[in-house]
Amino acid sequence: MQLDIFNDSRDVMLRNDVLSALKQYDAAGARRALQALANEYPDDDVLVYFGPIVNALEGRSTAPCGRHEAALQACQALSHEVQPAVARAFPGQSGATWLAPLWAELAGRxxxxxxxxxxxxxxxxxxxxLAARWAEASDAISRIASWRRIPAPLCWMTEARYRLDGLDAAWPFLVELAWLSPSRFDQLLSRLDDACVNRLRRAFDMSFQGAGDLGDLAWFPAWVLTDKTGLAPLFKRAEPSRQNAPERAAKVMxxxxxxxRQGRHHELLETRRELQALNAALYAAYMKTR
Structure with a gap:
């Protein structure tokens, strides 16, 4: 929402008073300004989304969540009630920036x-x-036992490493995530919106002849190596996962x-047959580039 601060109409002035208090995270000031707006303009559309934001400011707390259910309830309130309202009040990235301290507080709780x-x-x-506190997210994940073998924390760590250190640092984790949970891999690619990975994903979707569902993404790392051989050193850093066929195919690649590189032709032919046995579509993609 963009309000014209130079417009001297009474309703715009009152709306701007609310916005000014919200930008300063001033709960009491925002409540007073909101009440003044509601008193004079009870049918103003902005009341619908200013209200949840002011409520969220008034409800801020640093008290630890004693139970998972309490944290989930607070998370859902921010996601379903406050976040849509903030998107209306603070357009674009400014909404996420405004919400970040509230997410950080909840993370601390x-x-x-x-x-x-x-x-x-x-x-x-x-x-x-959600608070864009990447290092703190990474630290929290590292304290989860066997986090690299569990889809959710592996997905979180992949995003944290990407945000902190870029795509090269994240590639080994992306590879493992594709093997472990293609659905979470798909969701993460949408959030990261990385131009390089997006190009590879589009090419994969257009050319790979798999089952036609999200499960195909488990083959994505091996498929990438059929053309982007320069990524091999990064992919080698991926740790063993479930030893499923897509993972074995990537190792074969x-x-x-x-x-x-070594020119070992006899072994090369045998290994190509191994790849063909694992996945004919992947083998075809590999041979197309040879």
Whole structure:
């Protein structure tokens, strides 16, 4: 919402009073300004979304969440009630920036809660991500036992590493996530919106002849190596996961690239047959570039 601060009409002045207080996170001032607006213009449309924002400011707390359910309830209130209202009041990225301190506060309140897969959104890590506090998110994830073998925390760490250090640092985690949870991999690519990865994803979707569902994305790392051989050193850093067929195919692709560099033709032919047995579509993509 953009209000003309040079417009001297009474309703615009009162709206700007509310906005000014909200920008300063002044709960008491925002409530007074909102009440003044409601008194004079009870049918003003902005009351519908100013109200939840002021309520959120008045309800701010640093008290620890004693139970996962309490953290989830607070998270849902911010997501479903406050965030849409903030998007109306503060257009564009400014809305996310305004909300960041509230997400950070909730992350702090949830910091003592252990990770529970059934209550994953109640963990501090995804809340720190929403607050754009990447290092704190990474620290919270690192304290989860076996986080690299669990889809949710692996996804969170992948985003944290991307935000902190860029795509090269995130590639090993992206590879592991594609193997472990293609659906979360798909969701994360949408959030990251990285131009390089987006180009690869579009090419993969157009050319890979798989089952035609999200499960195909597990083959994405191996497929990338059929053309982007320069990524091999980064992909080698991915740790073993479930040892499923897509993971084995990626390992075979890394082996093929090594054999090609060494000119070991007999072993190369045998390894190509291994790739073909794992996935004919992947083998076809590989041979197309040879």
């Amino acid at each position: 949830a910091a003592a809660l252990p990770f529970r897969a059934e209550h994953a959104d109640a963990h501090a890590a995804p809340l720190f991500l 890394l082996g093929l690239l090594s054999l090609e």
